[in-house]
Amino acid sequence: MPLAATRTSVPVSVDEEKCIAQKGCTVCVDVCPLDVLAIDMVKGKAYMKFDECWYCMPCEQDCPTGAVHVAIPYLLR
Template sequence: MTSVTKRTSPNVIVDRDKCIGCDICVQVCPMGILAMDKEKKAYMKYNECWYCLPCEVDCPVDAITVEIPYLVR
């Protein structure tokens, strides 16, 4: 497969020091765009965010901040 990648900054920011790998953000994201990396830390895997905030609100250790994406700022 050939493809090009487009660089973009994630607007769901995970504080890796705080993240305990509980997976709740991955479960509740309506768009299913979050995932756990090899070190069991959450990250934004797909650039399809609706900035609706369940991930941030439901995180038990306040490790997530959702920013308004650039074009909407």
């Protein structure tokens, strides 16, 4: 799996204002079947670590604060 080059080039973005990973939340990391999300321990925020996605959506749906946004490619909609 390719490591994400930058956090803005990947399909899944995390609103760091909303993310409460610093309080112990790991929901999005736990629900992702591909294991491509991770918690940045320095920032205390979730982010997309690997540039790979099935667009299955539980990360966005289950995030308790609505911090996760999955940008679904046009051809998959």
